[in-house]
Amino acid sequence: MMLEVRDVSCGYGKKMVVEKITLNVVKGEILCLLGPNGVGKTTFFKSILGFLKLMGGEILLDGENISQIPKSRFAKVVGYVPQAHTPPFPFSVLDVVLMGRTAHLGLFALPSQKDVKIAENALEMLGVSYLKDRVYTEISGGERQMVLIARALTQEPKVLIMDEPTSNLDFGNQIRVLERIKRLSEKGLAVIMTSHFPNHVFLCSSKVALMQHRSFLVGNADEIVTEKNLKSAYGIDVKITSAMDQKGNIIKACIPLIN
Numbered sequence: 001m002m003l004e005v006r007d008v009s010c011g012y013g014k015k016m017v018v019e020k021i022t023l024n025v026v027k028g029e030i031l032c033l034l035g036p037n038g039v040g041k042t043t044f045f046k047s048i049l050g051f052l053k054l055m056g057g058e059i060l061l062d063g064e065n066i067s068q069i070p071k072s073r074f075a076k077v078v079g080y081v082p083q084a085h086t087p088p089f090p091f092s093v094l095d096v097v098l099m100g101r102t103a104h105l106g107l108f109a110l111p112s113q114k115d116v117k118i119a120e121n122a123l124e125m126l127g128v129s130y131l132k133d134r135v136y137t138e139i140s141g142g143e144r145q146m147v148l149i150a151r152a153l154t155q156e157p158k159v160l161i162m163d164e165p166t167s168n169l170d171f172g173n174q175i176r177v178l179e180r181i182k183r184l185s186e187k188g189l190a191v192i193m194t195s196h197f198p199n200h201v202f203l204c205s206s207k208v209a210l211m212q213h214r215s216f217l218v219g220n221a222d223e224i225v226t227e228k229n230l231k232s233a234y235g236i237d238v239k240i241t242s243a244m245d246q247k248g249n250i251i252k253a254c255i256p257l258i259n
């Protein structure tokens, strides 16, 4: 499985937000997209998902232009965890997660016991089975985020696109979600996610893309997440340091400095 983005430009109406991006993600890779607020990360995701028409370039899924792929087939392969989700109705958490099976069900077909099991497994994998019978509109923002990730996993996609999957999560859940994303990628899932925390790149990404208004860098964490690049992207001084984890691996970390 390979998602290729070639020279893609996108935006709204005549306003170009993202210009000439090229990157690719293959099976088992996690690409983390960093960049300041408003630079166009979500816009780029909306274009991959076909919500916005491209202003230039092309996006290929296993060599096939995504504009030619029927929506029903695309939905079986590409999962999406949106940044924020306003719940319209008081569905139960399990019902929301089961919506992830929609692409696999026939028209008007009801979810089978197997579908329910897949949904329950996704909740369990994220450690939130206890939410199963709760009303989705009555759980916290962080819990909702976990449920949306479970919904996307229930879809059993080959490519998972996640817009700030850890933004509402507490310190522990951020790391637990990253750990699970990493495990899923080890089983073959390709992941593209945004984050506002460069440390997340060091923890789990195989690739990183740093999006700025006038430049777009792609590479591995060591090449891209540097003091100079972070200063240029976010306008703050940063120190990159390293520590040893419990297995003896060296983990880099990024410390923001206050002047």
Ligand SMILES: Nc1ncnc2c1ncn2[C@@H]1O[C@H](COP(=O)(O)OP(=O)(O)OP(=O)(O)O)[C@@H](O)[C@H]1O
Binding pocket: 012, 017, 035, 036, 037, 038, 039, 040, 041, 042, 043, 044
């Ligand atoms: N529906 C829209 N119509 C017109 N312009 C939009 C629309 N949505 C977003 N924009 C503009 O496009 C630019 C990029 O927004 P986008 O949401 O893609 O940024 P982002 O990098 O995801 O930001 P953040 O990190 O704050 O989530 C911004 O200038 C924004 O105001």
